[in-house]
Amino acid sequence: MTWPTITINQLNLLQGETDEVERRFLFIGNASKNKGQIISVNAQTDFNGVLGNDDSALKKGVLAALENAGQNWFASVAILNDGQDWTDAVIEAQKVGSFEAVVYAENINTKAEINKAISLRKNLIAKHGRWVRFILGVEGLQANETWAKYESRLATLQNGIAEYAITLVPMIWGNEPFVNAGRSCNRSVTIADALARVKTGAVSNLGRDTLPVDSAGVELPLATLQTLNANRYSIPMWYPDYDGVYWADDKTLDVEGGDYQSAETVRVIDKVARRIRLLAIAKIADASFNSSANSIAVHQQYFSKPMREMSITTQINGIEFPGEVKKPRDGDIVITWKTQKIVDIYVVVRTRDIPMQITISLMLDASLDQ
Structure with missing residues (x-):
């Protein structure tokens, strides 16, 4: 005998929205306050209170990112402990949230630091299913260097390394990695828009108001920037007779002929990977x-x-x-x-x-x- 009953199930068809990982960046560096802390920041943050009153490279850089990001910028800052490896800070930050990109701009000048970021990306995908790209600040011009010597040094630094989720940004003006990150977060365009898009407007707060000069007193020539870009560096540029400084192709360390030689393609494929993974989990x-x-x-x-x-x-x-x-x-x-x-x-x-x-x-x- 069947007893009369009514059962009502509330089905979840997973038709809702997912949290946006894109445009949330993690900035890592040294500051005089809150060492070892991971702090969320936005345009209303008191950066003197968070990072100290001194003009640290991290504070100046994060303010440059804010300035270039436009409205509704939101990020996290990881302040390193004395002697702490920056990759450990990235791992610790995974407890706080998921990030589209990590910005580390402490004058990288060895292949070992680049390879750390490559290993870290692979580990984050394997352990957490998180696709994170890295914007690394490369050491700028040394006191005794000419532009020709700088071009040669940077050509050697990137040579032989292959990883499309790594962007190397020379710190010739000083704030370039942060400006790159801020422009990437600008909501007036999509993540698929190239950083070189002129309609987005000129970049600002690169770190100095005049063109950098080398040891011979020669101002930075466009030819040097073109050479760096050809060697897979992401750099600012300008157009003769057109006011303002803009960005060149936002290069990655993908191989010749690869599909992901520009950062905007990496951003798109990473976004699809994040979203389609959630759909697949629900179908187990x-x-x-x-x-x-x-x-x-x-x-x-x-x-x-x-x-x-x-x-x-x-x-x-x-x-x-x-x-x-x-x-x-x-x-x-x-x-x-x-x-x-x-x-x-x-x-x-x-x-x-x-x-x-x-x-x-x-x-x-x-x-x-x-």
């Missing part, structure tokens, strides 16, 4: 996800959700404001069941076109008017 041992044709079709839509959301484009008054990626097409999600318990999912992420080199050809029409 869910029998509705199976090898039937209907289930595969449903889950192709399910796993394309991050790309669909990131592809939303707005158009107003004839001007288009594109999304972070292109809209996914049929066939961009392929689901292959290898056994009854093991399934592989392949995802195509279509990045946007970004004009970095523009060639204009002019022609005269000298024919007689008819």
